[in-house]
Amino acid sequence: MIRSRILGTGSYAPRKVLSNKELESMIDTTDEWITTRTGIRQRHIASDDEPNSLLAAKAGRNALEMAGLSAEDMDLIIVGTFTPDMPMPSTACLVQAELGAKRAGAFDVVAACSGFLHALAIADKFIKAEPTQKILVIGSEVLSRRTNWSDRSTCVLFGDGAGAVVLAASEEADSGVMSTHLHADGRLWELLTVRGLGTSCMVDEDMLKQGLHYIEMNGREVFKHAVRALESAAMEALEANGWSGEDIDLLVAHQANIRILEFLRERLGLPREKVFINIDKYGNTSAASIPIALDEANRSGVLKPGHKVLMVSFGGGFTWASAAVTW
Numbered sequence: 375m376i377r378s379r380i381l382g383t384g385s386y387a388p389r390k391v392l393s394n395k396e397l398e399s400m401i402d403t404t405d406e407w408i409t410t411r412t413g414i415r416q417r418h419i420a421s422d423d424e425p426n427s428l429l430a431a432k433a434g435r436n437a438l439e440m441a442g443l444s445a446e447d448m449d450l451i452i453v454g455t456f457t458p459d460m461p462m463p464s465t466a467c468l469v470q471a472e473l474g475a476k477r478a479g480a481f482d483v484v485a486a487c488s489g490f491l492h493a494l495a496i497a498d499k500f501i502k503a504e505p506t507q508k509i510l511v512i513g514s515e516v517l518s519r520r521t522n523w524s525d526r527s528t529c530v531l532f533g534d535g536a537g538a539v540v541l542a543a544s545e546e547a548d549s550g551v552m553s554t555h556l557h558a559d560g561r562l563w564e565l566l567t568v569r570g571l572g573t574s575c576m577v578d579e580d581m582l583k584q585g586l587h588y589i590e591m592n593g594r595e596v597f598k599h600a601v602r603a604l605e606s607a608a609m610e611a612l613e614a615n616g617w618s619g620e621d622i623d624l625l626v627a628h629q630a631n632i633r634i635l636e637f638l639r640e641r642l643g644l645p646r647e648k649v650f651i652n653i654d655k656y657g658n659t660s661a662a663s664i665p666i667a668l669d670e671a672n673r674s675g676v677l678k679p680g681h682k683v684l685m686v687s688f689g690g691g692f693t694w695a696s697a698a699v700t701w
């Protein structure tokens with residue numbers, strides 16, 4: 375049986391760090407509120423000359439290096455993001471050029487915080503259909519450019535960064551990507567949006583004045599849906615693989631809120647050390663959050679061959695997804 379396998383992971387976060395303390399001087403908030411309500415202590419912020427594609431390419435290069443492959447070995451580049459450099463061309467095309475991945479097709483996937491798992495699911499199906507394919511899958515965001523820095527209910531949450539994996543076929547039946555599941559409920563789109571910059575309204579002074587180019591979120595409602603959807607995504611993945619909570623070696627969930635991660639941990643009956651947490655360092659980096667966490671877990675030796683890894687994400691759309699991987 376052909377399965378796709380992660381040959382290398384990589385990540386990159388901009389140098390500039392914005393701490394909760396610094397936010398205290400910008401808006402009406404406290405380090406204590408942010409830490410206890412979200413688990414976030416700091417976030418990385420891209421500088422003006424760091425567009426999304428640059429972050430994505432750096433993460434991609436790191437993943438290729440670990441995989442021992444070159445950009446020219448890639449058949450496809452898929453980037454999960456909702457903060458592209460520009461509406462056209464795709465960020466994936468800009469990454470393809472930056473890396474010199476001359477043979478690769480390239481496209482973006484928009485599924486907000488579930489963007490990386492959507493991209494991974496697509497890559498997995500590609501490899502099963504054409505086992506010679508080698509695919510660079512990236513989740514990358516520059517959320518700081520879509521953040522309303524005067525809205526304290528959202529601006530404390532988000533950060534910038536990128537993570538990547540290199541995927542290729544493996545004939546080992548009991549390792550690699552074991553399952554992927556994707557879900558959406560577009561009826562609830564209004565709870566988490568960037569309304570402007572698309573074709574549903576004109577890009578004009580009025581749009582900018584209303585701040586429609588910024589992320590808007592009904593945090594309380596999103597929280598309620600997120601915990602339910604993440605739990606059901608986790609259960610679906612366990613059932614599909616005949617795994618129980620006890621079988622999981624590492625839960626790598628979207629890093630949106632420490633309280634959501636804690637809820638999931640309890641529902642799955644996992645001890646603390648089996649839940650990977652780095653939200654304190656990066657905040658919510660949307661599509662980048664899972665691949666950054668995966669890369670940190672991999673490079674720090676937390677992930678070991680044979681480990682059963684469960685990834686789950688939830689984001690705007692609404693979208694939610696899972697991937698079960700035997701490392």
Ligand code: ACO
Nearest residue numbers: 403407486487526527530593594596597600630631689690
């Ligand atoms: N500092 C201080 N006080 C604040 C801040 C702040 N930064 N932000 C809000 N508050 C206040 C509110 O005004 C409110 O005050 P009030 O009671 O006087 O009205 C109080 O704190 C509580 O506000 P809530 O919004 O109820 O706070 P909550 O505990 O729900 O936390 C949060 C807000 C962190 C946004 C939470 O709802 C959350 O994590 N939601 C889910 C986010 C998520 O999962 N996103 C996933 C997808 S993201 C994507 O796709 C891009």
